[in-house]
Amino acid sequence: MAGDSEGLTDLHSHLVPGVDDGSRTLLEAMEGMGKLEGAGVRRIVTTPHLDGSLTHDPEGFEARLEEMDRGWSSLVQRAEKEFPEVELRRGFEVMLDVPDPDLSDGRLYLAETRFVLVEWPWLGVPPGTLQVLTRLKDAGATPVLAHPERYRGLEELDLANGWRKMGALLQVNYGSLVGRYGETPQKRAFTLLERGWVDLFSSDFHGRPHLTPDLEEAREVMSEMGGDEQFEILSGVNTFRLLCGEDPVPVPALVLERGIREKLRAFFR
Numbered sequence: 511m512a513g514d515s516e517g518l519t520d521l522h523s524h525l526v527p528g529v530d531d532g533s534r535t536l537l538e539a540m541e542g543m544g545k546l547e548g549a550g551v552r553r554i555v556t557t558p559h560l561d562g563s564l565t566h567d568p569e570g571f572e573a574r575l576e577e578m579d580r581g582w583s584s585l586v587q588r589a590e591k592e593f594p595e596v597e598l599r600r601g602f603e604v605m606l607d608v609p610d611p612d613l614s615d616g617r618l619y620l621a622e623t624r625f626v627l628v629e630w631p632w633l634g635v636p637p638g639t640l641q642v643l644t645r646l647k648d649a650g651a652t653p654v655l656a657h658p659e660r661y662r663g664l665e666e667l668d669l670a671n672g673w674r675k676m677g678a679l680l681q682v683n684y685g686s687l688v689g690r691y692g693e694t695p696q697k698r699a700f701t702l703l704e705r706g707w708v709d710l711f712s713s714d715f716h717g718r719p720h721l722t723p724d725l726e727e728a729r730e731v732m733s734e735m736g737g738d739e740q741f742e743i744l745s746g747v748n749t750f751r752l753l754c755g756e757d758p759v760p761v762p763a764l765v766l767e768r769g770i771r772e773k774l775r776a777f778f779r
C-alpha cells in the first residue's frame with residue numbers, strides 16, 4: 511500500500527456543493543469537511559448521486575458530468591486552502607435504477623480505482639440483484655454496495671451474502687449503528703457484523719448544518735459492543751485499502767454478549 515495510512519478514510523459522502531441532496535453551498539461543504547476531519551478522517555472520497563439510467567442517455571450524462579466537474583473543481587480549490595491535511599478524492603454513488611448501467615467512464619469509480627459505489631433504487635431491493643451485480647463484475651467493476659442494512663425487503667439477510675458471493679463489497683453507514691435510520695437498520699447492521707459480512711464503514715454524510723457524520727458515536731457504540739478491532743479494520747484498514755485499489759481484508763465476526771442488544775437501545779438516537 512502506498513501513502514500514509516494514519517487516520518481514517520471515508521468513501522461515501524455528499525459534499526460536492528449544489529449537485530444533489532448533500533451540501534448546498536461551498537460553505538456547507540467546508541463545514542462538512544471540518545466535521546469529518548474533527549472525527550479523525552484524513553482521506554475523503556466524496557460521492558454525489560448519479561442515476562445509472564443516465565448512462566444510457568449520452569447528452570444527459572455529459573451534462574450531468576460537466577455539472578459535477580464544475581462543482582468538484584470549486585470544492586477541491588477551496589478544500590486545498592482550508593484543509594491542506596485532508597486528501598480529497600471523487601467518485602459517485604450510482605443508483606442501479608436500470609439493470610445494465612454503462613460504467614465505462616472512469617469518473618464513476620472511487621478515486622480512479624476499479625471500485626464503484628452503488629445503491630439499489632429508492633431503498634428497496636429490485637428483482638434480479640444477483641444478475642445485475644454479475645454484469646458489473648463481468649464489465650471489470652467491483653461494486654461496493656452502499657448501506658445494505660437500509661433496504662426494505664432485506665428481511666432475508668442471506669441475499670446480502672449472495673451479493674458478497676458475487677464479489678460485491680458491503681458498506682454499512684455509521685448512522686445505522688447509532689439508530690439514525692431507525693431500529694430495523696440498526697439491528698440489521700449488527701446482525702451483518704455478527705456474521706462477518708461487512709467489508710467497510712463510511713459516513714454517507716450529507717454535509718448540511720443540522721447533520722453529523724455519526725462517526726464518533728458509532729466508534730463509541732462499537733467499543734461498547736466489544737468491536738474495537740472490527741471498527742479499526744472497517745473504518746481504517748479496509749477503506750484505505752480500497753482507496754489504494756486493494757481488496758479489503760476479512761473482518762472477524764462480531765461476538766455480541768447475551769443481553770447486549772438491550773444496551774444497544776441506549777445508543778438509539
Ligand SMILES: [Fe+2]
Nearest residue numbers: 522603656714
Ligand atoms: Fe449516499
